[in-house]
Amino acid sequence: MGGPDRPGHDDHNERREMLTMIVKRLAMAIPSLIGVVVVTFLLTRALPGDPAVYFAGPAATPQAIQQVRVNLGLDKPLIEQFGRYVVDLAHGNLGTSLTTGQPVATELRNRLPASAELTLLGLIVSIVIAVPLGIVAATKPNSLIDQACRVISTAGVSLPVFFTGLILVYVFYYLLGWAPAPLGRLDVFYTEPPHVTGFYLIDSLIAGDPGTFMASLKQLILPALTLAIFSLAPITRMTRASMLAVLSSDFVRTARASGLSAYTVIITYAFRNAMLPVITTLGMVFSFLLGANVLVEKVFAWPGIGSYAVEALLASDFAPVQGFVLTMAVMYVMLNLLIDILYGLIDPRVRLEA
Amino acid sequence: MTPAPALSVEGLSVEFRTRSGAVRALENVSFRVAKGETVALVGESGSGKSVTAYAVMGILDPAGRVTAGRAMLGDLDLLAATPKELANVRGRKIAMIFQNPRTALNPIRPVGRQIADVLICHGNVSRRAAPAQAVEMLRAVGITDPARRAKAYPFEMSGGMCQRVMIAIALAAKPTLLIADEPTTGLDVTTQAVIMDLINDLAKELGMATIFITHDLALAGQRSARIVVMHAGHVVENAPTADLFANPRHPYTAELIAATPDSAASLDELAAIAGSLPDLRRADLPPCRYSERCPRKIAACAQPLPLAAPDAAHFVACWNPLPAQVVVAPTVSAA
Ligand SMILES: Nc1ncnc2c1ncn2[C@@H]1O[C@H](COP(=O)(O)OP(=O)(O)OP(=O)(O)O)[C@@H](O)[C@H]1O
Ligand SMILES: [Mg+2]
Numbered sequence: 001m002g003g004p005d006r007p008g009h010d011d012h013n014e015r016r017e018m019l020t021m022i023v024k025r026l027a028m029a030i031p032s033l034i035g036v037v038v039v040t041f042l043l044t045r046a047l048p049g050d051p052a053v054y055f056a057g058p059a060a061t062p063q064a065i066q067q068v069r070v071n072l073g074l075d076k077p078l079i080e081q082f083g084r085y086v087v088d089l090a091h092g093n094l095g096t097s098l099t100t101g102q103p104v105a106t107e108l109r110n111r112l113p114a115s116a117e118l119t120l121l122g123l124i125v126s127i128v129i130a131v132p133l134g135i136v137a138a139t140k141p142n143s144l145i146d147q148a149c150r151v152i153s154t155a156g157v158s159l160p161v162f163f164t165g166l167i168l169v170y171v172f173y174y175l176l177g178w179a180p181a182p183l184g185r186l187d188v189f190y191t192e193p194p195h196v197t198g199f200y201l202i203d204s205l206i207a208g209d210p211g212t213f214m215a216s217l218k219q220l221i222l223p224a225l226t227l228a229i230f231s232l233a234p235i236t237r238m239t240r241a242s243m244l245a246v247l248s249s250d251f252v253r254t255a256r257a258s259g260l261s262a263y264t265v266i267i268t269y270a271f272r273n274a275m276l277p278v279i280t281t282l283g284m285v286f287s288f289l290l291g292a293n294v295l296v297e298k299v300f301a302w303p304g305i306g307s308y309a310v311e312a313l314l315a316s317d318f319a320p321v322q323g324f325v326l327t328m329a330v331m332y333v334m335l336n337l338l339i340d341i342l343y344g345l346i347d348p349r350v351r352l353e354a
Numbered sequence: 355m356t357p358a359p360a361l362s363v364e365g366l367s368v369e370f371r372t373r374s375g376a377v378r379a380l381e382n383v384s385f386r387v388a389k390g391e392t393v394a395l396v397g398e399s400g401s402g403k404s405v406t407a408y409a410v411m412g413i414l415d416p417a418g419r420v421t422a423g424r425a426m427l428g429d430l431d432l433l434a435a436t437p438k439e440l441a442n443v444r445g446r447k448i449a450m451i452f453q454n455p456r457t458a459l460n461p462i463r464p465v466g467r468q469i470a471d472v473l474i475c476h477g478n479v480s481r482r483a484a485p486a487q488a489v490e491m492l493r494a495v496g497i498t499d500p501a502r503r504a505k506a507y508p509f510e511m512s513g514g515m516c517q518r519v520m521i522a523i524a525l526a527a528k529p530t531l532l533i534a535d536e537p538t539t540g541l542d543v544t545t546q547a548v549i550m551d552l553i554n555d556l557a558k559e560l561g562m563a564t565i566f567i568t569h570d571l572a573l574a575g576q577r578s579a580r581i582v583v584m585h586a587g588h589v590v591e592n593a594p595t596a597d598l599f600a601n602p603r604h605p606y607t608a609e610l611i612a613a614t615p616d617s618a619a620s621l622d623e624l625a626a627i628a629g630s631l632p633d634l635r636r637a638d639l640p641p642c643r644y645s646e647r648c649p650r651k652i653a654a655c656a657q658p659l660p661l662a663a664p665d666a667a668h669f670v671a672c673w674n675p676l677p678a679q680v681v682v683a684p685t686v687s688a689a
Contacts, residue, residue: 141416248415250457256413257452258472258523259445268471269460347462348507 095319113198115304122227134239360563366423394574397584453536455516466504514545586643
């Protein structure tokens with residue numbers, strides 16, 4: 001802080017600072033990625049159950065089991081298995097699922113958009129509700145909205161995500177019949193839109209097919225709402241707390257005293273400053289959602305990577321589990337990078353510290 | 355005789371609701387600021403100087419409430435004004451500079467933009483012309499290379515520079531009254547003098563009245579025509595500067611003057627004022643909040659304090675004031 005005077009920057013400088021920061025953060029991510037590769041490998045080897053026994057079948061002779069083990073390369077020393085794993089990884093080869101016989105990389109690529117579409121929609125719904133709610137609650141302490149905000153914050157955390165999901169299905173599908181059956185991304189009467197992004201909402205729009213768009217939206221509503229309800233509490237709470245802190249700070253008082261409009265004071269001055277902790281919370285919530293997905297995908301028969309991983313785990317199927325954990329890890333790293341970039345865009349001090 | 359005041363605060367009382375009870379931060383505070391005049395608000399920490407300023411500006415904490423009084427800016431009572439009326443005068447006719455210039459500026463907005471925001475808001479400059487005008491304002495407050503500095507963030511500037519930016523923001527709309535709340539705390543001595551000179555010069559140039567808030571009586575003596583002494587939320591004395599120093603009437607003022615390094619022959623003589631401010635949450639606060647520290651306390655001190663006569667040149671809120679030595683101006687002796 002209180003350093004010597006520094007001259008102002010021009011835009012060119014700012015962009016260079018930003019780029020330096022991104023490159024540095026990327027470099028810092030490399031060791032964690034290496035760690036993830038090692039840990040996923042060891043973890044899957046430490047899982048209970050012998051895949052060779054499992055795949056040879058219940059009636060297999062010891063010779064048959066040994067044969068399977070050799071085929072899978074499981075008879076080799078651990079270090080050699082690891083070496084092969086790394087070489088395969090470098091070629092984008094995540095191995096083959098023993099249960100489905102499909103390459104893991106392909107299956108993950110096909111299923112990731114399903115999970116991503118669901119999670120992002122859930123998060124967006126949550127942000128659209130929680131952030132304005134938190135802002136209003138902070139600007140009008142003890143008002144009705146503030147009370148509502150408090151109820152949401154406490155109620156939200158106490159509901160487990162699969163429970164919310166089941167309740168929503170029970171009420172909106174079983175009792176009211178408003179929602180379609182919780183069976184995947186699209187009703188059987190519709191065909192999936194031509195693949196562009198993998199997000200059905202977007203792809204159906206690109207294809208100019210409003211019917212499919214509506215159908216996939218209907219399937220998405222309940223699971224997305226489940227995730228949204230789950231993340232409402234932390235985002236509302238953090239927005240409110242962060243806004244309260246900023247609203248009582250000196251510079252907001254200055255802004256008020258200099259007669260700036262309420263909108264400028266609350267949004268341009270206060271909220272932009274209050275955003276940093278909110279973004280951190282969003283990152284955390286997003287990570288939670290990736291985990292919570294596993295349960296929600298089960299409840300709604302969603303063909304995402306979460307349900308894929310669970311099935312593989314139950315079958316002691318190494319490769320998909322490894323692939324899943326690796327995908328998650330890469331997503332976490334990218335998420336953190338994104339958060340850092342947002343931080344840098346919002347706060348000039350972060351840019352310079354990098 | 356007295357010209358129409360730029361601001362007239364009359365009987366202002368402010369309370370804060372807190373968990374541990376109501377804090378009666380201000381009680382019956384009255385003073386006037388004539389057009390173009392500099393009035394100093396002096397008192398130790400916690401005496402209610404900032405709260406007075408915030409109440410007048412309408413920027414009290416949500417917990418704070420004005421329970422009585424008026425603050426007349428021309429014909430407009432700032433304390434009863436609608437939000438719309440307030441928006442019309444705040445920053446435009448009455449502006450404020452804060453202590454702690456570093457934290458008083460938005461940390462993530464270039465300073466030029468912050469000045470431009472105010473310029474645009476008050477409608478005297480178009481959105482397109484605002485950045486250039488902001489640079490001009492920076493030049494006017496003595497910032498070198500203003501075009502480049504306009505793009506800097508507060509954390510890239512020294513405290514003195516930040517205070518200059520604050521001044522530029524406050525004066526952007528050429529107000530008729532400026533409230534400067536300890537504008538030089540946290541700055542080194544040389545910068546302090548420079549900033550004070552800058553405020554004085556600009557005030558003179560714009561014909562602006564100034565309320566200068568400080569706990570430094572000596573500084574107030576150098577910079578203001580009139581001094582209002584506050585103690586625990588009361589105005590205890592209000593007099594022209596020369597008169598106040600020559601003839602302090604309130605025991606608290608006398609103690610303050612004795613405690614001022616300038617007038618003490620050596621540091622050893624620096625008298626610390628006995629006792630401390632009373633807890634303003636107490637239900638049994640005496641009518642005179644100084645009486646518990648006061649060496650001149652008499653039985654009469656238990657009755658309500660004398661009220662300020664509206665045009666008193668030298669007002670003292672005391673039942674047993676120090677004797678008036680030389681009558682410089684007509685004195686309202688309260689006893
Ligand atoms: N938000 C608040 N809640 C409760 N009490 C408050 C609040 N703000 C101010 N006060 C009380 O009002 C009184 C006057 O405070 P104020 O900030 O005006 O003092 P000051 O004279 O400006 O002192 P300083 O020289 O330290 O700035 C203090 O007793 C303080 O405790
Ligand atoms: Mg103060």
